[in-house]
Amino acid sequence: MGDGSIARARRGVFTLQIVNDARYSDLNREIAETIKRVKPGASPCLRGGQGAIRVEARWKHWPCVFPQHGPGRKHLRKIELTEWRREIVARYPEQLLRGLFHSDGCRVTNWASKPGREKRYHYVRYQFSNQSDDIRKILTAALDLLGIAWRQSRRDTIAVSRKEGVAALDGFVGPKS
Structure with a gap:
């Protein structure tokens, strides 16, 4: 998958964002499908940018799925x-x-x-x-x-x-x- 992050949104909801190269259309579709499998009611948005696609989905429980999420450098x-x-x-x-x-x-x-x-x-x-x-x-x-x-x-x-x-x-x- 691409590089991702979790951002705090309003009312205790979090946004999962995964950024990937736009050339990999099959992989970008697979990222969106995987998000739907993890959160069945999700409707991931695919947003375009300069050569990249950002797949986003909101959910209160993303930090439960990704407990390693937090401030500072991942490594x-x-x-x-x-x-x-x-x-x-x-x-x-x-x-x-x-x-x-x-x-x-x-x-x-x-x-x-x-x-x-x-x-x-x-x-x-x-x-x-x-x-x-x-x-x-x-x-x-x-x-x-x-x-x-x-x-x-x-x-x-x-x-x-x-x-x-x-x-x-x-x-x-x-x-x-």
């Missing part, structure tokens, strides 16, 4: 899954990974060379970058649930480079569309 706040959320992730780790990679990740063709050889070889890998240690831990725990090998290529980056791991992610992450 400085504690973000953890409560027991009922861990149970959902255990049942649906693919959907969590898909959302995380679509939000803060990418599928790229990387290159490497073997020591002493000038020839490069290319391979596909998934990369996920986020400043929050907690969010990276949630991602790697879901990868571990599925037996997908990963490594931390930089302090804030997780990479999946092995062919079988990339093939598994290709099966459910898929391209943004």
Whole structure:
């Protein structure tokens, strides 16, 4: 999914706002459909902007669904899954990974060379970058649930480079569309 936030509106109501690139019309529709599944009576608004779509929905209980919401920078706040959320992730780790990679990740063709050889070889890998240690831990725990090998290529980056791991992610992450 895209980048989101929760804003306080009038009379104790909150507005969930998710901003995503306008080029991904299928993904934007999926965001609106997911909001309807979480709050069945919702009628999400899709508002256009300069190359971006903002999906909005109002509800008093968004802070209950997203308890990690709060003031300050996300990567400085504690973000953890409560027991009922861990149970959902255990049942649906693919959907969590898909959302995380679509939000803060990418599928790229990387290159490497073997020591002493000038020839490069290319391979596909998934990369996920986020400043929050907690969010990276949630991602790697879901990868571990599925037996997908990963490594931390930089302090804030997780990479999946092995062919079988990339093939598994290709099966459910898929391209943004």
